Amino acid sequence: MQIELRVYTGLEKYTGSRHGELIPVDICGTMTIADIMSLYNIPPAEVTSALVNGRHKELNYCLHDGDRVSLFPPVGGG
Amino acid sequence: MPKLLRINMSSQEAKFEDVSEKYLPLGGRALTSQLLFDEVPPQCNPLREFNKIVIAPGLLSGTNAPSSGRLSFGGKSPLTCGIKEANAGGICSQKIASLDIKAIVVEGMPKEKGTWIAKVSPSGAELFAANELAGKGTYEVTAILRERFGSKVGVICNGPAGEMMLAGAGIATNDGDGNSSRYAGRGGLGAVLGSKGLKAIVIDSPATFGAPVKHKERFMAAAKKFADILIQHPVTGTGLPQFGTNVLMNVISEAGALPVRNFSNVGRYEHANDVGGESLAAIATARGGKATHACHPGCVIRCSNAYPMPDGKVCSPVEYETAWAFGPNLDIKDLDIIAKLNYICNDAGLDTIEAGVALGVLMESGAIAFGDSQAAIAALSEVAQGTPAGRILGNGAAFTGKAYGVTRVPTVKGQGLPAYDPRSCKGQGVTYATSPMGADHTAGYAVTANILKVGGFVDPTKSEGQVELSRNLQVATAAIDATGLCLFVAFPVLDNPEGLPTIVEMLNAQYDLALTVDDVITLGKNILKTELAFNAGAGLSKADDRLPEFFYTDKLAPHNTVFDVSDAELDSVLER
Numbered sequence: 001m002q003i004e005l006r007v008y009t010g011l012e013k014y015t016g017s018r019h020g021e022l023i024p025v026d027i028c029g030t031m032t033i034a035d036i037m038s039l040y041n042i043p044p045a046e047v048t049s050a051l052v053n054g055r056h057k058e059l060n061y062c063l064h065d066g067d068r069v070s071l072f073p074p075v076g077g078g
Numbered sequence: 079m080p081k082l083l084r085i086n087m088s089s090q091e092a093k094f095e096d097v098s099e100k101y102l103p104l105g106g107r108a109l110t111s112q113l114l115f116d117e118v119p120p121q122c123n124p125l126r127e128f129n130k131i132v133i134a135p136g137l138l139s140g141t142n143a144p145s146s147g148r149l150s151f152g153g154k155s156p157l158t159c160g161i162k163e164a165n166a167g168g169i170c171s172q173k174i175a176s177l178d179i180k181a182i183v184v185e186g187m188p189k190e191k192g193t194w195i196a197k198v199s200p201s202g203a204e205l206f207a208a209n210e211l212a213g214k215g216t217y218e219v220t221a222i223l224r225e226r227f228g229s230k231v232g233v234i235c236n237g238p239a240g241e242m243m244l245a246g247a248g249i250a251t252n253d254g255d256g257n258s259s260r261y262a263g264r265g266g267l268g269a270v271l272g273s274k275g276l277k278a279i280v281i282d283s284p285a286t287f288g289a290p291v292k293h294k295e296r297f298m299a300a301a302k303k304f305a306d307i308l309i310q311h312p313v314t315g316t317g318l319p320q321f322g323t324n325v326l327m328n329v330i331s332e333a334g335a336l337p338v339r340n341f342s343n344v345g346r347y348e349h350a351n352d353v354g355g356e357s358l359a360a361i362a363t364a365r366g367g368k369a370t371h372a373c374h375p376g377c378v379i380r381c382s383n384a385y386p387m388p389d390g391k392v393c394s395p396v397e398y399e400t401a402w403a404f405g406p407n408l409d410i411k412d413l414d415i416i417a418k419l420n421y422i423c424n425d426a427g428l429d430t431i432e433a434g435v436a437l438g439v440l441m442e443s444g445a446i447a448f449g450d451s452q453a454a455i456a457a458l459s460e461v462a463q464g465t466p467a468g469r470i471l472g473n474g475a476a477f478t479g480k481a482y483g484v485t486r487v488p489t490v491k492g493q494g495l496p497a498y499d500p501r502s503c504k505g506q507g508v509t510y511a512t513s514p515m516g517a518d519h520t521a522g523y524a525v526t527a528n529i530l531k532v533g534g535f536v537d538p539t540k541s542e543g544q545v546e547l548s549r550n551l552q553v554a555t556a557a558i559d560a561t562g563l564c565l566f567v568a569f570p571v572l573d574n575p576e577g578l579p580t581i582v583e584m585l586n587a588q589y590d591l592a593l594t595v596d597d598v599i600t601l602g603k604n605i606l607k608t609e610l611a612f613n614a615g616a617g618l619s620k621a622d623d624r625l626p627e628f629f630y631t632d633k634l635a636p637h638n639t640v641f642d643v644s645d646a647e648l649d650s651v652l653e654r
Contacts, residue, residue, distance in 0.1 A: 006332070008328045008329070008332075008356065009317070009320075009321060009325055009328070009329075009355070009356060010320070019328075019351065019356040019357075020328055020350075020351035020354070020356070048312075048530075048531055049329060049529075049530070049531055051329075051332050051333055053636065054332060054333050054334035054345075054346070054502075054636050054637060055333075055539070055637075056333075056531070056535065056537075068332075070328075070329075070332040072328070072329050072332075073312070073316075073317065074311075074312035074313050074316070074317055074530075074532075075313065075317045075321075075325045075326065075329055075530060076313035076314070076317055076318060076325075076326075076526070076530055076532060076566070076569045077318065077322070077323030077324070077325055077326040077355075077381070077397075077398045077566075078323060078326075078398075078519060078520055078523050078525065078565065078566065
């Protein structure tokens with residue numbers, strides 16, 4: 001099983017990728033968003049919004065094959 | 079005692095008068111809306127003698143309160159035909175407040191067509207004939223007036239779009255570097271200024287922080303505390319200074335609420351990352367521009383930027399809503415093109431949001447193709463040239479839709495929708511429908527709780543909770559708009575219970591008052607009541623508090639949602 005991970009706005013320092021770059025991540029049956037973050041040592045306190053297929057989820061959300069996961073620190077504008 | 083300056087373009091006089099008791103507790107949007115309600119017949123023709131422009135600094139402007147240099151411009155809008163408050167940063171608010179001027183009112187209409195400028199300084203106010211400035215872009219006008227009156231002056235002006243009285247025309251003010259790019263953009267107030275023949279107002283004030291403060295030590299303590307509150311919140315303290323407002327591009331796209339190709343039925347743009355804040359900051363820095371920049375002195379948030387373009391000019395700022403309007407909305411994925419379109423608007427005197435939505439409608443018609451950057455630049459360049467096609471585009475999205483036979487026109491009360499699709503950001507949709515301002519994203523910025531998890535979380539894809547969210551934000555925003563504080567203070571204020579009490583403490587220390595937080599909420603409600611009453615007098619009704627039809631029928635991917643907040647719910651937002 002595989003998910004699509006994208007990190008933005010400075011979180012890419014943990015993944016060593018470009019912001020927004022697609023990172024395919026192999027997962028097993030019961031992995032959560034928090035588990036993916038531990039793979040890259042992304043501190044939970046630095047992620048305000050975790051979107052799965054465009055919807056906000058808690059970090060203990062269990063992922064499914066093909067999920068599009070995007071992680072953001074606190075951002076704002078208007 | 080503060081003064082009111084009236085610039086009467088019928089009698090060609092600039093005169094000061096005392097501020098009456100009634101207006102003393104008001105500032106910013108509270109003052110512009112009340113003065114307009116009292117003095118402008120709501121059914122007047124917005125481009126003739128009975129409309130007025132009211133320019134008012136906020137209650138805290140000109141003090142050491144951090145991020146307090148915003149300026150409110152009010153008038154009857156030729157775009158919405160209702161009341162308008164448009165709000166800009168730049169250096170003029172603090173200068174006007176430091177001259178102890180509560181508001182500048184531009185009224186009347188010259189008998190003969192002509193071009194004038196006004197100058198305000200410690201020694202008074204004068205009106206000058208200025209036919210040599212007619213037809214000039216805002217960058218040139220600002221440079222000429224800074225050369226003539228000193229490099230520290232503030233310049234409020236319109237561009238050729240306003241002189242031609244096009245409804246997409248905004249009013250420009252300058253930053254400390256002289257860029258005429260801080261805009262009171264929305265609602266066509268640049269055309270109202272043009273109808274009165276006033277090309278520019280020069281504000282020559284030696285002081286920036288000279289507004290009177292009654293209890294100075296108490297004020298400074300509260301101002302310091304408020305600065306700490308702003309700096310400690312991650313949005314205002316880190317996110318905005320690092321990446322600017324265009325940091326929103328990626329999160330709005332990932333959330334599926336980014337309007338693409340004139341609000342088509344997809345809410346995500348495959349090239350969002352190339353035109354977002356991270357990319358913009360990297361390019362600006364690499365080219366010797368700025369990724370962080372203050373639009374006015376004393377701002378601790380510094381969310382602005384300076385983007386150097388290939389032709390050697392600098393576009394400062396490039397904001398999210400503009401990057402959206404000329405980017406995903408037109409299927410343009412190149413920040414250099416976006417900045418160029420932004421610069422053209424600044425110079426021509428156009429609201430970038432209205433111009434972008436109008437270009438999207440033009441592309442919808444097939445007259446030019448989505449993604450055709452050169453055609454977009456050529457079409458926008460025609461506005462300042464005054465060609466018939468340019469005049470159509472410069473009159474905004476609704477007018478363009480009519481001219482080109484387009485029915486998929488994203489406007490409310492005639493004003494183009496900014497950068498958030500209401501089908502998957504439903505709280506924002508409620509604000510777009512019900513704000514007295516028309517489709518205005520700042521008037522009740524529900525994106526905070528819908529997508530950014532600031533001030534809680536309200537699921538953007540469901541209709542539950544959106545009415546209350548929009549209502550509370552519209553009230554709070556109206557109150558903040560009266561203070562001269564940048565609306566971005568709302569991020570910490572929504573999350574930090576000490577935020578609003580500290581604003582109240584600053585007001586109490588400055589004016590020797592005993593206001594409570596409840597008084598500030600009441601102020602916000604009263605502003606909205608006044609605006610609704612004006613609009614009712616102007617002939618607007620509940621029927622105008624709706625979104626365009628296609629938002630109710632066309633599902634938006636990836637969430638496959640439509641806007642489904644009911645008419646009854648919309649009517650309950652501001653209790654009409």
